[in-house]
Amino acid sequence: MATEVTMPQMGESIAEGTITKxxxxxxxxxxxxxxxxxxxxxxxxxxxxxxxxxxxxxIVVNEGETVEVKTVVAKIAEGDEASGGGGSETPAPEAESxxxxxxxxxxxxxxxxxxxxxxxxxxxSKPASAPAASGNGGxxxxxxxxxxxxxxxxxxxxSEHGVDITQIEGSGVHGRVTKDDIMAHxxxxxxxxxxxxxxxxxxxEQAQQTSAPAPTAASGPTATAGERDRxxxxxxxxxVIAERMVHSVQTSPHVHTYYEIDMKRVADIRKKTKDAFLQxxxxxxxxxxxxxxxxxxxxxxxxxAINASISGTDIIYHDYVNLGMAVALDGxxxxxxxxxxxxxxMVGLAKQITDKATRARDKKLGPDxxxxxxxxxxxxxxxxxxxxxxxxxxPNVAILGMGxxxxxxxxxxxAIAIRPRMYVTLGYDHRLIDGATAEKFLSGIKETLENFDExxx
Numbered sequence: 001m002a003t004e005v006t007m008p009q010m011g012e013s014i015a016e017g018t019i020t021k022x023x024x025x026x027x028x029x030x031x032x033x034x035x036x037x038x039x040x041x042x043x044x045x046x047x048x049x050x051x052x053x054x055x056x057x058x059i060v061v062n063e064g065e066t067v068e069v070k071t072v073v074a075k076i077a078e079g080d081e082a083s084g085g086g087g088s089e090t091p092a093p094e095a096e097s098x099x100x101x102x103x104x105x106x107x108x109x110x111x112x113x114x115x116x117x118x119x120x121x122x123x124x125s126k127p128a129s130a131p132a133a134s135g136n137g138g139x140x141x142x143x144x145x146x147x148x149x150x151x152x153x154x155x156x157x158x159s160e161h162g163v164d165i166t167q168i169e170g171s172g173v174h175g176r177v178t179k180d181d182i183m184a185h186x187x188x189x190x191x192x193x194x195x196x197x198x199x200x201x202x203x204x205e206q207a208q209q210t211s212a213p214a215p216t217a218a219s220g221p222t223a224t225a226g227e228r229d230r231x232x233x234x235x236x237x238x239x240v241i242a243e244r245m246v247h248s249v250q251t252s253p254h255v256h257t258y259y260e261i262d263m264k265r266v267a268d269i270r271k272k273t274k275d276a277f278l279q280x281x282x283x284x285x286x287x288x289x290x291x292x293x294x295x296x297x298x299x300x301x302x303x304x305a306i307n308a309s310i311s312g313t314d315i316i317y318h319d320y321v322n323l324g325m326a327v328a329l330d331g332x333x334x335x336x337x338x339x340x341x342x343x344x345x346m347v348g349l350a351k352q353i354t355d356k357a358t359r360a361r362d363k364k365l366g367p368d369x370x371x372x373x374x375x376x377x378x379x380x381x382x383x384x385x386x387x388x389x390x391x392x393x394x395p396n397v398a399i400l401g402m403g404x405x406x407x408x409x410x411x412x413x414x415a416i417a418i419r420p421r422m423y424v425t426l427g428y429d430h431r432l433i434d435g436a437t438a439e440k441f442l443s444g445i446k447e448t449l450e451n452f453d454e455x456x457x
Contacts, residue, residue, distance in 0.1 A: 255427070380403070
């Protein structure tokens with residue numbers, strides 16, 4: 001018996017996934033729940049386990065290809081079929097050639113953490129690939145043609161920008177409208193009232209004339225590869241980061257403010273208690289980030305505007321703290337979220353930091369663990385940076401950056417002393433947060449850390 005392996009749905013809003021790496025090759029034995037391939041979506045990178053034990057007989061979707069959820073990506077032969085008794089499903093050369101020639105659909109648009117408009121009820125109730133003709137043999141309806149020519153992700157983008165998909169000439173298989181097609185249409189000034197797609201040259205001219213830069217790149221000259229250059233396509237993660245950063249800068253007027261904090265009190269407490277703390281947590285360390293998280297949580301309660309989000313002309317004040325923590329990975333960055341951080345002790349925070357960071361690096365996080373943050377902390381100081389200007393993690397309205405802690409010569413009460421000091425940066429959205437609010441919040445964090453209450457441990 002053959003088992004079909006499909007592209008999993010890694011979250012309600014995720015319509016597509018890109019296969020980044022096959023961990024097995026045709027002919028290899030696989031065990032149920034053994035990692036089979038790696039995928040990348042606009043929410044998460046993850047290892048996908050095998051749904052059955054047997055022999056991997058066919059890889060249908062190659063590395064680098066993007067397909068919709070539920071699409072068959074491989075086949076596994078079980079039982080007699082796997083051992084040869086029922087005939088192996090080893091792919092014929094023609095099948096392999098067809099798989100190689102199959103054009104990859106464009107990668108999905110990374111969604112910011114702000115809730116995206118949901119497709120209409122009539123769209124969401126239909127399958128991803130509706131028939132081209134109506135069930136009674138008549139001409140296909142407009143909605144059926146739209147379904148046939150686009151993926152759920154493309155339809156969502158069209159809905160957000162008021163674009164009529166039927167007016168776009170698709171470059172995908174059978175004229176399918178891809179994400180690149182619709183983004184080019186939008187960047188070229190296309191709207192729902194446009195009766196025909198603009199020629200490519202006209203679209204480029206319109207894009208240059210518009211005041212807003214393209215979602216994936218800033219306006220201006222583009223680089224051209226020379227003979228001595230090496231050209232590699234962006235990884236899915238890199239595309240997500242690029243598009244989210246551009247989106248954030250376009251959305252929020254960023255302002256940054258900086259404070260220097262004396263960390264001697266925290267350093268002394270940490271040195272005295274870190275071994276006992278390690279035993280209490282079962283292996284989670286008492287890092288400076290744990291102290292910072294505690295200070296941030298305490299001060300967010302005093303300054304609700306910094307733990308808020310903007311939705312149109314409305315301000316959403318969150319009565320909980322979902323704390324995003326930036327984790328550096330090979331070739332990219334993820335921001336796992338610690339939900340309801342205000343309810344956790346420092347022991348609980350330390351355990352969450354260790355767990356989230358470890359599973360992020362092992363590609364074990366689910367999409368729900370990477371969304372819903374209300375405030376974010378990033379720690380470039382762990383790499384030696386003194387300070388920086390972090391970009392806001394949308395839909396947050398602020399982000400805090402931690403610099404390197406190092407001994408500095410300072411004047412204290414008229415005397416020269418050497419103290420461990422750290423610069424912190426608050427990047428904030430000036431649409432909502434005024435300078436006075438930002439300064440009060442950072443000064444509160446400074447006060448909390450420089451006079452840290454040891455009983456909080």
